[in-house]
Amino acid sequence: MNKPMNKRSEIGIGAGAIGLGAVMAIGAAQIKSEAGYGGVGAGFLPWLMAAAMALCGVLLIVQAATGGFRAMPEGSEDTPAPYWAGMAWLSAGLLLNAALITRVGFIPSCSLLFVLAARGFRLSMGAGRATLADWVRDVLVGAALSAPVYWLFTKLLGLTLPGLTSSGWI
Amino acid sequence: MDIWNSLLQGFMTAGTPINLMWALLGCLIGTAIGVLPGIGPALTVAMLLPITSHVEPTASMIMFAGIYYGAMYGGSTTSILLNTPGETGSMVTAMEGNLMAKSGRAGAALATSAIGSFFAGTIATVLVTLFAPGLAEFALRFGPPEYFALILLAFTTVSSVLGQSTLRGMTSLVLGLSIGIIGIDQISGQARFTLNNVPELVDGIEVVLVAVGLFAVGEAMYTMMYEGRQDETRNKMSSLWMTKGDWKRSWPAWLRGTLIGFPFGTIPAGGTEIPTFLSYGAERKLSKHPEEFGTVGAIEGVAGPEAANNAAVAGTLVPLLTLGIPTSTTAAILLSAFQNYGIQPGPTLFQTSSALVWALIASMYIGNVMLLVLNLPLVGLWVKLLKIPKPALYAGILIFATVGVYGMRQSAFDLFLLYGIGLLGVLMRRFDFPTAPVIVGMILGPLGEAHMRNAMSIGEGKWTVFIERPLSATILLVCVAVLIVPPLLTRLRRRRTVALA
Numbered sequence: 066m067n068k069p070m071n072k073r074s075e076i077g078i079g080a081g082a083i084g085l086g087a088v089m090a091i092g093a094a095q096i097k098s099e100a101g102y103g104g105v106g107a108g109f110l111p112w113l114m115a116a117a118m119a120l121c122g123v124l125l126i127v128q129a130a131t132g133g134f135r136a137m138p139e140g141s142e143d144t145p146a147p148y149w150a151g152m153a154w155l156s157a158g159l160l161l162n163a164a165l166i167t168r169v170g171f172i173p174s175c176s177l178l179f180v181l182a183a184r185g186f187r188l189s190m191g192a193g194r195a196t197l198a199d200w201v202r203d204v205l206v207g208a209a210l211s212a213p214v215y216w217l218f219t220k221l222l223g224l225t226l227p228g229l230t231s232s233g234w235i
Numbered sequence: 236m237d238i239w240n241s242l243l244q245g246f247m248t249a250g251t252p253i254n255l256m257w258a259l260l261g262c263l264i265g266t267a268i269g270v271l272p273g274i275g276p277a278l279t280v281a282m283l284l285p286i287t288s289h290v291e292p293t294a295s296m297i298m299f300a301g302i303y304y305g306a307m308y309g310g311s312t313t314s315i316l317l318n319t320p321g322e323t324g325s326m327v328t329a330m331e332g333n334l335m336a337k338s339g340r341a342g343a344a345l346a347t348s349a350i351g352s353f354f355a356g357t358i359a360t361v362l363v364t365l366f367a368p369g370l371a372e373f374a375l376r377f378g379p380p381e382y383f384a385l386i387l388l389a390f391t392t393v394s395s396v397l398g399q400s401t402l403r404g405m406t407s408l409v410l411g412l413s414i415g416i417i418g419i420d421q422i423s424g425q426a427r428f429t430l431n432n433v434p435e436l437v438d439g440i441e442v443v444l445v446a447v448g449l450f451a452v453g454e455a456m457y458t459m460m461y462e463g464r465q466d467e468t469r470n471k472m473s474s475l476w477m478t479k480g481d482w483k484r485s486w487p488a489w490l491r492g493t494l495i496g497f498p499f500g501t502i503p504a505g506g507t508e509i510p511t512f513l514s515y516g517a518e519r520k521l522s523k524h525p526e527e528f529g530t531v532g533a534i535e536g537v538a539g540p541e542a543a544n545n546a547a548v549a550g551t552l553v554p555l556l557t558l559g560i561p562t563s564t565t566a567a568i569l570l571s572a573f574q575n576y577g578i579q580p581g582p583t584l585f586q587t588s589s590a591l592v593w594a595l596i597a598s599m600y601i602g603n604v605m606l607l608v609l610n611l612p613l614v615g616l617w618v619k620l621l622k623i624p625k626p627a628l629y630a631g632i633l634i635f636a637t638v639g640v641y642g643m644r645q646s647a648f649d650l651f652l653l654y655g656i657g658l659l660g661v662l663m664r665r666f667d668f669p670t671a672p673v674i675v676g677m678i679l680g681p682l683g684e685a686h687m688r689n690a691m692s693i694g695e696g697k698w699t700v701f702i703e704r705p706l707s708a709t710i711l712l713v714c715v716a717v718l719i720v721p722p723l724l725t726r727l728r729r730r731r732t733v734a735l736a
Contacts, residue, residue: 078666082406089413092428099423104696107423110684114413121406128402136400137667144665147460155459158630159452159657162637163650175637179630182455186626189463206627211634223289224642 071142075134079125086119154185170229172211179207238368245593249601254297258598261298262605265305270313270617273454274632276306277564277674280572281446282639287575293591297598299572303565304356304548304599307507308606311348311541312617315341316470325544327511331528331536336470338531346475347485347534348541349610354486355493355542356603359549362497364596367585371557374582379690380701384710386683389560391714392502394672401718403668411676414440421681422688435648442571442677444640446564448653449670451636453660455629460661472618475611485538488518492542499543500550500562507544507563514543549599556580556592560679564671567678 093115098108128134158181166174180203184195216234218224228234248254268274280299287295310325315332328348335344377385394404417428418439429436477485492514499510518535519528527533551566559581561567573580578588585592610617640653663670694700702708 075666078662085413089428092430095431096425096427105688105691107420107425107427110412110680111416111427114409114416117409118406118413121402121409124402125406134400134403134666144461148463149460151459151463152456155456156654159633159654160651163647163654166637166641166650167647171637171641175634178633178637182630182633183626185459186463186629189459190625191463207630207634210631214634214638218285218638218642222286224285224638225645226638226642227645 071133072129075129076126079122079129082122082125083119084122086115086117086122089115089118148189151185151189154188155182158182158185167227171215171226172208173229175211175214176204176207179210180204183207238364241368241589241593242364242597244590245595245597246600248293248590248594249297249597254294254594254598255601257294257298258301258602259605261301262305262602262609264298265302266309266606266609266617267620268302269306269309269311270620271623271628272313272317273458273629275450275565276303277446277568278450279306280565280568281443281450282635284443284568284572284575285639285642287572292573292576292578292588293594295572296569296591296595297602299569300552300595300599301602301605303569304545304602305606305609307541307545307548308349308352308610309617310544311352311537312345312610312614313621315344315348315537316472316618317621325511325541326508327515327540328537328544330515331532331534333470334530334532335534335537336532339471339473340532340534341470342473342475343477343481343534344532344537345614346477346611347481347538349607349614350477351485351489351492351538351542352545352610353603353607354489355496355546356549356606357600358493359497359500359546360596360599360603363549363552363599367553367557367596370553371582371585374558377558377582377706378704379686379693380704380707381710383683383686383690384701384707384714385558385560386679386686388710388714388717389562389675389679390672390683391717393562393675394669395718395721400667401722403666404672407663407668407670408672408676411673412680414445414673415677415680421685435646435652438644440652440677441643441649442568442674443643444649444653445656445677446568446674447636447639448656449660449663449673451632452653452657453664455633456657456661457664458625458629461665469621472615475614481534484522484524484534488514488535488538489542491517491521492539493546495539496543496546497550500547501553502562507547510543510547511540514539552595552599556584556595557582559584559682561675564674567671567674571678 089111093108093111096108096111098106125134158178161181162174162178165177180200183203183206187195187199215226215228219226219228249258264279265276268276268279279302283299283302290298307325311328311332314325314329315336332344332348335341390408394408395401413428417436419425419437420427426432426437492510495514495517496507496510499513500507515536518533518539519525522528522533522535524533524535528536548563551562554560554562555566555570557580559570559579561570570580578584578591636653637650640649641647643649660670662668663673690700691698694703701711
């Protein structure tokens with residue numbers, strides 16, 4: 066029933082939960098828990114959660130090893146292989162945006178995010194090579210979306226977003 | 236009558252031009268995001284949370300509530316015209332509604348769902364008006380042990396009922412509770428889970444960041460990786476006119492849907508999915524035209540579930556306002572909006588912020604009328620939103636995600652964290668871990684911990700404090716039942732089928 070590929074990744078999820086539980090236990094050990102009057106201090110919940118996370122991990126592995134996760138939605142066995150090329154475009158967009166936003170300002174950074182993400186989605190839908198016109202259009206749409214958003218939030222709602230210049234418009 | 240006076244007062248506040256404008260804005264945004272697939276009310280309210288520092292509480296709560304129930308109206312449009320539901324609450328509508336549309340009755344399906352939503356939304360608001368103040372008064376008797384028990388109940392129901400598997404629901408909940416621990420402990424002032432005092436972690440992780448990460452970024456990534464080549468077919472519009480027979484078959488379904496939906500909204504069983512499925516099942520059983528279900532599409536199968544999801548949405552406001560306990564993801568985000576204003580929803584809310592609460596309730600009556608107008612004659616406009624190509628839609632959502640997250644505390648660190656949480660969202664979606672327990676755990680965790688520690692102080696360090704008080708003992712018993720009864724029932728049923736075979 067359970068394909069070996071699925072089984073391996075399900076065990077991986079369980080192992081991840083156990084690992085997370087271990088990290089949380091280290092974090093919990095650093096908390097000075099003076100229980101005081103109530104008998105329950107700052108360290109109680111962190112320890113409880115670390116233990117619960119590890120327990121969930123163990124139970125997930127048990128399920129994975131004995132026929133797979135229970136009650137999965139229909140058809141999840143046949144989920145297609147992930148489309149990594151599109152994911153790479155999307156990741157580049159998101160991470161570049163995070164790295165550049167304070168340096169080049171909100172509008173250019175978000176336009177870049179738009180261009181890269183949109184390109185990834187087009188590829189994932191089976192589009193071919195992008196022409197120069199495609200790129201230009203995406204840049205324009207990206208800028209046409211991020212600029213009004215920037216003005217709306219900074220001018221009208223008083224939010225602070227980084228600009229390229231100090232004029233407050235770009 | 237006291238309620239009547241308060242409600243009138245509420246209408247006076249909600250009826251000012253500026254507040255009417257906020258309600259209209261909320262309804263417009265709500266319908267739009269309801270129509271657009273891939274973006275829901277929880278995410279939208281989360282992204283708009285930064286406005287709480289610039290807009291007064293009444294105005295923003297009116298708008299947020301408008302977004303919440305507006306999304307339910309808009310969601311049905313997508314479910315009927317496209318083969319993907321706009322919202323999880325309209326999954327069932329997608330089944331019968333889509334079939335009706337395929338046999339050329341899209342207009343009647345849209346009409347019955349809009350009018351049914353209005354009908355259910357209004358009746359449910361009346362129920363909120365009648366019951367919420369009484370419940371709040373009763374809840375004044377609750378102490379920390381009762382609150383802790385109630386929060387525990389919210390945890391068990393949200394993680395065991397919402398998802399298919401209790402284990403995966405619990406894992407999500409533990410994850411949410413753990414994220415909620417990150418930061419400074421409210422009682423002792425110690426930093427917890429901050430990886431040796433990383434400054435961004437000492438401040439805690441905002442709910443907005445996690446919600447946007449899981450719902451917007453995670454959703455975009457998942458669509459990119461797994462659903463790129465999925466085909467979408469669009470159905471043709473037809474006349475909105477409902478025949479006499481349609482009306483006759485619709486109204487009992489609306490009524491039943493409302494009666495099923497409202498109580499499900501008020502109990503902490505999470506969300507609108509369950510009541511819509513129940514209503515669908517009931518309609519299918521009771522219908523005089525069972526042959527239409529699953530073939531040409533039965534109008535009752537659209538009318539009932541649509542009424543149920545709107546009634547459930549109004550119902551979630553009861554525990555949110557009277558107990559401070561959110562029973563759905565969107566309600567959880569609304570709770571954190573209240574907290575941003577330093578308002579803690581709970582039994583005393585009807586006394587301390589009575590103007591705000593009644594204005595909010597009054598605005599729901601007004602909003603339902605607005606939405607009926609927005610959704611019936613103007614449905615053609617909303618349908619145009621479905622023409623936005625997928626790449627532009629998702630890439631655009633990411634721009635708004637950036638505003639929502641970066642705007643909170645101007646930190647690029649948060650944008651990297653957002654990416655990480657997006658990846659987590661993909662994993663959770665791929666292996667069917669429910670996301671609602673993460674958000675509910677994050678928001679209610681710190682509250683629950685405080686109540687637990689206070690209760691322990693009251694009980695002088697003895698755990699028996701939770702079972703010595705009859706109210707908290709009863710609630711705890713219900714928690715145990717929620718965990719134990721469903722698996723027992725399945726086991727019994729399995730044994731019976733085995734015996735029969």
